[in-house]
Amino acid sequence: MTRTDSRRARVVALGAAGALTLTGTVALAGAAGATPHGGKACEERTNDTVAELTGCVTLDGVMEHLREFQGIADANGGTRASGTPGYTASADYVQERLESAGWTVTRQPFEFAFFQQTSSAFAQVAPDVATYAEGTDYAVMTYSASGDVTATAQAVDVVVPPPAVVNSSTSGCEAADFEGFTAGNIALVQRGTCPFGQKVANAQAAGASAVVVFNEGQEGRTDVVQGTLGAPGATIPAIGVPYALGSTLDGDTLRVAVQAVSEFRDTENVIAELPGNTSDNVVMAGAHLDSVPAGPGINDNGSGSAALVEVAENLAEAELPNTVRFAWWGAEELRLLGSTHYVTSLTPEQREDVALYLNFDMVGSPNFARLTYDGDQSTFPAPEGVPVPAGSDQIEYVFEDFYEEQGLFYEGTEFNGRSDYQAFIGAGIPSGGLFTGAEQLKQEYQVAAYGGEAGVAYDPNYHQAGDDIANLDPAALDQNSDAIAYAVLTLAYDTQRVNGVVGEPVPGGTYQGDPQARQYRLTPPPPAAEGGGGGHDHDHGGDTA
Known part of the structure; x- marks a missing residue:
């Protein structure tokens, strides 16, 4: 790939030298290198160390993309659902930003079953x-x-x-x-x-x-x-x-009334690639780009999508050992269709080339918890029939490394196959990721660790019109955007712990080894915590039978 110099100019304000931009957290070891080389702005740097990349991935940058998503929804009936103009405009925006940064971008179209309900009524008319x-x-x-x-x-x-x-x-x-x-x-x-x-x-x-x-x-x-x-x-x-x-x-005499659109439509995935020194050990990261029809989907999942755009723009000049591939999935809200289409479209050789997959679906919930997919199943054994490929535990530990270095509490969440990693683990690809909670209720013990309100959903506006630009916790979004940057860069350098392919240590990394010795890990959560951290239980269209 020939990288372009036509990147969109964007000045990103950095914190004091040696500090990350995380709200209320300590600096990473080695972060003194976060000062731009020769005073260069972030988009002009290679950002190939932990301190450089996390220093340039900022809350302001992520919010810039989220404001764009909100504006797109506002201009398109309040939604960015797949099969609507709001989704197409969102995909156009991601493509433009990534291509301007120098990534190679493709659009993968597919047909899907669209459904949007607008109204309904049900009543008994007689005898009562x-x-x-x-x-x-x-x-x-x-x-x-x-x-x-x-x-x-x-x-x-x-x-x-x-x-x-x-x-x-x-x-x-x-x-x-x-x-x-x-x-x-x-x-x-x-x-x-x-x-x-x-x-x-x-x-x-x-x-x-x-x-x-x-x-x-x-x-x-x-x-x-x-x-x-x-x-x-x-x-x-x-x-x-x-x-x-x-x-x-x-x-009885009943009235059943439904107004809905139910038809087949076209949508697409957006795939962006940054070539590394090798093409057969690809580090993938993804987030679904679509909202539900009911709202703009700023937390679900503008948050993960925007964080990936921000990381990609600041990673674009890095020359990395492993190829990095980002994906923004379509039609996730209708049974994970985009990611499933992508994985099933790969040849066996192409699937073998994917070293791992990182999933980011809701990373800024307003009443958040810091949750990592429980790849080692130390807290939540995977449900029957849900495979957890070898190496998924090591992906979990990469995120834990980051949280540990920041002195931040975190927990596991069930690896239950209810987001876009499902197709990847089904294909035997090690997977992991972050999640800040959806419709489940926050537990009392979690308030001391994260703040917020017990007995209230992690995201009270989940799948509703209120999932707008105000439906976020800035600190959680900031922290997790840096965690995403840390994990992507760490694994872009070296996947040995995941799949045995030896690379080189990431500059400024903090691999800690034994997870059982970690200070901040809440494993297992107190008995009062049902589901410990709130498993990601997206409603992808309901049961089939």
């Missing part, structure tokens, strides 16, 4: 009158069609009281279940053995005007059904309700 609340009493199925239907609910092969065995109801799973069904009625079916999309397709073929799916009824299967039909294609509205409500609706 009742109006139900979305989220509490019902949920619209992802990929539901639009429609406004008032008709009689007709039960289809339901089991009330619930079957003794969980996931055994076959209600609506076969066309024969709808023998005798009255066309125009609302099909009342029960969760069970087959996908919701199959139930709705059978109901639609039988002439149903809408579908209400109620939960199966056993312990753990009583709440509102929050599901997905899997893909666009339905022509009737579909909602889910809890067992207690759904099991009483047979024969």
Whole structure:
């Protein structure tokens, strides 16, 4: 690659010599080298030491990109969701910044199933009158069609009281279940053995005007059904309700109303590469660029996206042992589609060339905790069926090294496959990353470590319109942007601890060895902490069955 000198001029104010720009933290060892060489501004330097790179990656720089994302959302209906003009403008912005910095940028297009709900209503009309609340009493199925239907609910092969065995109801799973069904009625079916999309397709073929799916009824299967039909294609509205409500609706007159867009659209990933001395040991880092349709997505995940842009711009002049590849993923909010498309598009040889993957999905939550994906599973063994490739523990320790040197408390969070690292670990690629919490509630013990408020979500505006430029904790965003810079640079120099490929020590690095001896590690968290740090439990469209 030929690096360009046409980088966008941007003066980044540095702190005092020898100090990082982290709020309320101590300086890294060796940070005295943070003074620009010969007074050069950051964009004119190589930034190939820890002190230089972290000194130039600043909160002001990250916020510059976040303000751009907010402005893009404001100009495009308040959203940056994949398949909308707001996403395309976000991708254009990332490409322009990275190309101006000298990175080689490509766009990887793919088709995906788009869904955006704009309104809904659910009510009982007769024999009694009742109006139900979305989220509490019902949920619209992802990929539901639009429609406004008032008709009689007709039960289809339901089991009330619930079957003794969980996931055994076959209600609506076969066309024969709808023998005798009255066309125009609302099909009342029960969760069970087959996908919701199959139930709705059978109901639609039988002439149903809408579908209400109620939960199966056993312990753990009583709440509102929050599901997905899997893909666009339905022509009737579909909602889910809890067992207690759904099991009483047979024969009642109901109103089901949904207004939504459900169709296939095109979107893309943005991939940027900085060649190193070798091309077969690639250090990858990624963040999803899309928001949910409901809002601008500034914390989720403008924060990770902006931090990566800031690191990339300040790393562009470095000549590194390993190739570095950054990715901004599309359609993450609809079941991790962009990252999955990327990994599955790689040849076996290309997958082998990827040494590791770092994931940054929400790094500035307003009621944050400092969480690292638990690659050594010392606190949270991975759920059954979720692989944790060898070397993932060492990636966790890289982030811990940084937090330890800063004197910052941190914790593990479950490696559960609920963000864009999922496709990478499925392909056997060691992975790790940072997370500051989503909809789970902050625990009492965490307030002493991080500040904030117990009993309140790490991000109270998660997946809502309020996830805007004010929905951030500046200190967390600042600290984690430097942690990202530290980890990328450290591994760009040497991945030996992860995959055995020997490089060279990163200038200014602080590898500490035995993680069990670390002062600031909260492992395991106190018993009162359920889920210790709040696992990343994105709602990517609901259950399929």
